[in-house]
Amino acid sequence: MFETLSERLNSALGTLTGKGRLSEKDIEGALRQVRMALLEADVDFKVARSFVAKIREEAQGEAVVKSLTPGQTVVKIVQDNLVEILGGESAQLERGETPPSVIMLVGLQGAGKTTAAAKLALHIRREWKQDVMIAACDLQRPAAVEQVVTLGRQIDIPVYNEDVRKSTPIKVAKNALDRAKRDDTRWLILDTAGRLAIDDDLMKELEEVKSAVNPVETFLVVDAMTGQDAVNSGSEFNRRIGLTGMLLTKIDGDARGGAALSMKSVTGLPVKFVGVGERPEQLEAFHPERMAQRILGMGDVTTLIEKAQREIDEDEAKRLEGRLRRNEFDLNDMLDQFRSIRRMGPLSEVFGMIPGLGGMMANRMQNVDEKRMSQVEAIILSMTPQERANPRLLNGSRRRRVANGSGTSPSQVNQLLNQYRQMQKMMKRISGPGGERALQNMMQGMR
Numbered sequence: 278m279f280e281t282l283s284e285r286l287n288s289a290l291g292t293l294t295g296k297g298r299l300s301e302k303d304i305e306g307a308l309r310q311v312r313m314a315l316l317e318a319d320v321d322f323k324v325a326r327s328f329v330a331k332i333r334e335e336a337q338g339e340a341v342v343k344s345l346t347p348g349q350t351v352v353k354i355v356q357d358n359l360v361e362i363l364g365g366e367s368a369q370l371e372r373g374e375t376p377p378s379v380i381m382l383v384g385l386q387g388a389g390k391t392t393a394a395a396k397l398a399l400h401i402r403r404e405w406k407q408d409v410m411i412a413a414c415d416l417q418r419p420a421a422v423e424q425v426v427t428l429g430r431q432i433d434i435p436v437y438n439e440d441v442r443k444s445t446p447i448k449v450a451k452n453a454l455d456r457a458k459r460d461d462t463r464w465l466i467l468d469t470a471g472r473l474a475i476d477d478d479l480m481k482e483l484e485e486v487k488s489a490v491n492p493v494e495t496f497l498v499v500d501a502m503t504g505q506d507a508v509n510s511g512s513e514f515n516r517r518i519g520l521t522g523m524l525l526t527k528i529d530g531d532a533r534g535g536a537a538l539s540m541k542s543v544t545g546l547p548v549k550f551v552g553v554g555e556r557p558e559q560l561e562a563f564h565p566e567r568m569a570q571r572i573l574g575m576g577d578v579t580t581l582i583e584k585a586q587r588e589i590d591e592d593e594a595k596r597l598e599g600r601l602r603r604n605e606f607d608l609n610d611m612l613d614q615f616r617s618i619r620r621m622g623p624l625s626e627v628f629g630m631i632p633g634l635g636g637m638m639a640n641r642m643q644n645v646d647e648k649r650m651s652q653v654e655a656i657i658l659s660m661t662p663q664e665r666a667n668p669r670l671l672n673g674s675r676r677r678r679v680a681n682g683s684g685t686s687p688s689q690v691n692q693l694l695n696q697y698r699q700m701q702k703m704m705k706r707i708s709g710p711g712g713e714r715a716l717q718n719m720m721q722g723m724r
């Protein structure tokens with residue numbers, strides 16, 4: 278996510294942090310690199326220019342001159358301004374006064390609207406424990422309705438739809454609203470049709486749907502990879518239909534980040550959510566502060582903890598703790614642990630949120646570790662249940678069998694068993710008396 282931008286900005290600012298005093302030339306040099314980094318990330322050039330100008334002004338201020346660590350102070354200035362252009366405060370999802378609160382999703386073809394409808398539905402149900410319904414208002418192609426219906430079935434969210442040949446988007450929207458009212462459903466999400474480029478017919482249709490159901494939120498779904506074009510289409514949609522915010526998709530791809538960084542400044546609309554993958558659970562609320570920290574390689578511990586809490590079931594954690602105390606942590610538990618970490622997302626993303634590891638390092642670890650994780654799974658799955666519960670059974674010939682079965686080598690199996698023993702030891706230390714302290718020491722060791 279924003280790897281190149283992150284790398285560039287960090288190297289620009291890195292030239293400042295080591296120095297005891299900063300000359301004008303130092304600052305100018307760094308600012309030039311910052312500007313280049315932004316432009317290369319496809320940030321709107323006016324936005325980049327005013328960003329750099331603001332930092333220049335603040336960097337000449339007293340705070341920097343008097344600071345014992347002027348480089349750090351400049352980094353802080355950059356961070357604060359980054360938060361500012363990303364939108365400042367985190368924007369919340371609005372609720373209507375009387376249910377259902379309607380969220381309408383609009384955007385160009387393939388931006389990720391349909392996926393986003395499912396993601397938002399899941400998000401709302403998980404965060405607020407309220408009922409959500411999706412309305413299939415894209416009647417452009419029969420397959421579109423089919424796609425939402427299937428998605429809805431997968432995540433167990435009702436989808437309201439009508440016969441494509443007989444209905445219209447407005448009818449579907451109105452009838453869905455009636456149905457939601459009758460069923461006392463709190464949220465209604467409208468998936469609408471996209472077009473390749475903005476055209477008048479599309480805009481008219483969307484205007485009509487909007488005035489028929491009066492949504493509390495109208496989100497433009499934007500593909501982060503389209504860069505400046507996305508920003509331009511954003512302004513146009515906003516002018517015609519009136520938007521309340523944006524949902525930026527595919528920031529897990531090689532998006533250069535420019536769209537995210539320019540959207541708020543150019544359109545005045547906050548980014549409220551970001552899509553970080555294809556799966557329905559891969560949606561995150563957008564927090565400018567956390568995003569700035571991630572971009573500057575400072576990690577994002579808050580999101581990491583939230584993800585961990587979401588993926589690791591509380592009962593499961595208690596059960597594991599009990600097993601640890603009784604010294605029963607076995608390979609099944611290890612496999613569970615690995616799987617819950619994997620569910621948190623690609624490792625590079627997880628590592629990127631740990632301060633100190635930063636985006637760059639996380640990137641390098643990505644391939645190696647994804648492969649290694651799959652190996653760990655394969656190896657453990659090639660063992661018998663008895664072996665998993667009691668790894669001591671694994672003598673030489675059994676290890677060879679496991680290696681064959683998992684397409685690895687006996688030394689890789691040994692490596693895994695060593696890892697298991699280390700993990701077991703570490704877990705014992707953490708869960709035993711003085712565990713908190715041990716954990717703190719470990720965290721310090723990581724920095």
Ligand SMILES: Nc1nc2c(ncn2[C@@H]2O[C@H](COP(=O)(O)OP(=O)(O)OP(=O)(O)O)[C@@H](O)[C@H]2O)c(=O)[nH]1
Nearest residue numbers: 386387388389390391392471526527552553554555
């Ligand atoms: N990697 C990644 N892929 C995504 C994300 N959001 C959507 N996609 C993918 O993008 C493609 C298009 O998504 P859709 O949700 O069908 O897009 P749409 O805007 O509904 O498209 P139309 O209905 O044709 O206008 C699909 O292959 C999705 O899996 C995301 O956040 N990350």
Ligand SMILES: [Mg+2]
Nearest residue numbers: 390391415421
């Ligand atoms: Mg669609």
